[in-house]
Amino acid sequence: MAASSENFERFILTKFSDLGLADILLRALNREGYESPTSIQTQAIPYLMQGRDLLGIAQTGTGKTAAFALPILQRFTQEPQRAVPFTARALILAPTRELAAQIADSFRSYGQFMRPSVGVVVGGVSHRPQIEMLSRGLDILVATPGRLLDHIASGRFKPATTQVLVLDEADHMLDLGFIAPIRQIVAKLAKNRQTLLFSATMPKEISGLAADMLRNPAEVSVTPVATTAERVTQQVFLVDGGAKREVLLELIQGHEISRAIVFTRTKRGADRVAMHLENAGVGAEAIHGNKSQNQRQRALDGFRKGHTRVLVATDIAARGIDIDGVTHVFNYELPDTPEAYVHRIGRTARAGASGQAISLCDNAERSLLRAIEKITRQSLPIIDRRSEDARQNETLGESVRGKGKPAVRARNAPPRGRRDGARSEPKSSHSFGKNSKPSSRSRAGDRVRG
Numbered sequence: 435m436a437a438s439s440e441n442f443e444r445f446i447l448t449k450f451s452d453l454g455l456a457d458i459l460l461r462a463l464n465r466e467g468y469e470s471p472t473s474i475q476t477q478a479i480p481y482l483m484q485g486r487d488l489l490g491i492a493q494t495g496t497g498k499t500a501a502f503a504l505p506i507l508q509r510f511t512q513e514p515q516r517a518v519p520f521t522a523r524a525l526i527l528a529p530t531r532e533l534a535a536q537i538a539d540s541f542r543s544y545g546q547f548m549r550p551s552v553g554v555v556v557g558g559v560s561h562r563p564q565i566e567m568l569s570r571g572l573d574i575l576v577a578t579p580g581r582l583l584d585h586i587a588s589g590r591f592k593p594a595t596t597q598v599l600v601l602d603e604a605d606h607m608l609d610l611g612f613i614a615p616i617r618q619i620v621a622k623l624a625k626n627r628q629t630l631l632f633s634a635t636m637p638k639e640i641s642g643l644a645a646d647m648l649r650n651p652a653e654v655s656v657t658p659v660a661t662t663a664e665r666v667t668q669q670v671f672l673v674d675g676g677a678k679r680e681v682l683l684e685l686i687q688g689h690e691i692s693r694a695i696v697f698t699r700t701k702r703g704a705d706r707v708a709m710h711l712e713n714a715g716v717g718a719e720a721i722h723g724n725k726s727q728n729q730r731q732r733a734l735d736g737f738r739k740g741h742t743r744v745l746v747a748t749d750i751a752a753r754g755i756d757i758d759g760v761t762h763v764f765n766y767e768l769p770d771t772p773e774a775y776v777h778r779i780g781r782t783a784r785a786g787a788s789g790q791a792i793s794l795c796d797n798a799e800r801s802l803l804r805a806i807e808k809i810t811r812q813s814l815p816i817i818d819r820r821s822e823d824a825r826q827n828e829t830l831g832e833s834v835r836g837k838g839k840p841a842v843r844a845r846n847a848p849p850r851g852r853r854d855g856a857r858s859e860p861k862s863s864h865s866f867g868k869n870s871k872p873s874s875r876s877r878a879g880d881r882v883r884g
């Protein structure tokens with residue numbers, strides 16, 4: 435067993451409030467339904483709040499937007515200032531219009547109680563409204579590089595006073611030929627700014643750009659997605675929402691399981707599932723953030739020693755757990771982000787062993803399933819266990835996989851209890867785009883370098 439209890443504690447104990455974020459932001463996160471920070475947020479936010487530059491290796495879907503947006507907003511709570519005409523205090527450069535709009539939406543959501551001025555400047559639309567907006571000055575400007583350069587050239591945007599620069603999806607910018615415009619923009623910014631660069635991969639042009647732009651950056655990297663998924667046998671059971679407990683029990687009883695982790699989305703869900711299994715004679719314990727440290731430790735020890743066959747866990751609770759010999763992972767509910775799915779199934783098939791991941795997916799979770807298939811670049815075998823009625827009620831013409839609808843990222847799926855952000859799917863999402871190739875830079879674990 436290689437469990438690092440230090441790691442475990444670090445993750446299980448990290449809450450947004452532990453990161454020192456202002457109440458006005460915590461309230462917004464609460465309103466958005468975010469329970470706890472994602473890995474990139476836990477790692478990056480402390481550095482950014484110290485004013486450090488940052489090199490973040492992370493794909494879309496990892497929560498990286500909040501990782502940079504929250505510290506920027508935090509800075510504004512501490513240094514309130516009136517926007518100065520034709521300037522922006524923070525500048526975010528993004529490769530596409532769609533991503534720029536999404537980033538601006540995120541700033542508005544996280545800043546909903548502080549109401550920062552947020553503007554978007556992208557190509558393909560009229561200059562005039564953008565000029566009017568820039569003339570008032572902005573707290574946060576999200577822009578694509580080409581159009582921003584036009585505004586700089588015509589004197590409608592003055593970059594010299596910008597305090598924070600974020601380059602998002604730098605590798606995508608490279609693909610789109612934006613490196614030269616970026617260098618031109620950066621050359622006009624103040625030297626004492628804070629700079630953040632995010633990229634899913636690190637081709638040499640990007641590491642060169644990072645070396646030129648960043649000063650003593652902290653480096654933070656989150657698990658990419660492809661590799662673990664390939665070592666695990668995966669299956670999806672389509673089920674009626676109300677039948678999940680019974681199907682889970684049946685599957686657990688019907689499999690040769692020595693150790694299984696069942697993932698639920700909520701703490702209460704974990705308790706309920708554990709109790710249901712216990713009542714049916716399957717030794718199970720729940721582990722989540724509401725349990726005391728002693729309870730968690732006892733549950734883990736019991737699981738490790740084989741006294742308890744099934745551990746029922748929330749994502750956050752399971753993050754630091756590294757236990758060999760987990761034969762099965764059950765997703766009682768699909769996670770909000772495909773990244774979390776990969777984390778979950780990576781709990782099995784450790785040290786070259788084989789493992790099985792079985793997901794229960796009800797109708798409301800179909801878009802989450804599609805997002806997982808996209809990010810892991812595989813079609814998961816589906817077994818339809820829905821009732822005859824539910825099958826017949828399926829919308830005419832919609833297949834089990836959803837009739838080749840545009841991919842919906844997990845981020846946009848309507849998770850229960852979470853505000854459904856009205857965001858649109860980027861037409862050319864780098865990470866999930868139809869043509870995206872598997873990254874040659876797959877990494878197997880989270881890594882932090884200060």
Ligand code: AMP
Binds near residue numbers: 497
């Ligand atoms: P991003 O990687 O920034 O594109 O974010 C992916 C999705 O995760 C977005 O829909 C966010 O709203 C959502 N998200 C980001 N951080 C969290 C969090 N801590 N908890 C739940 N959802 C989150």
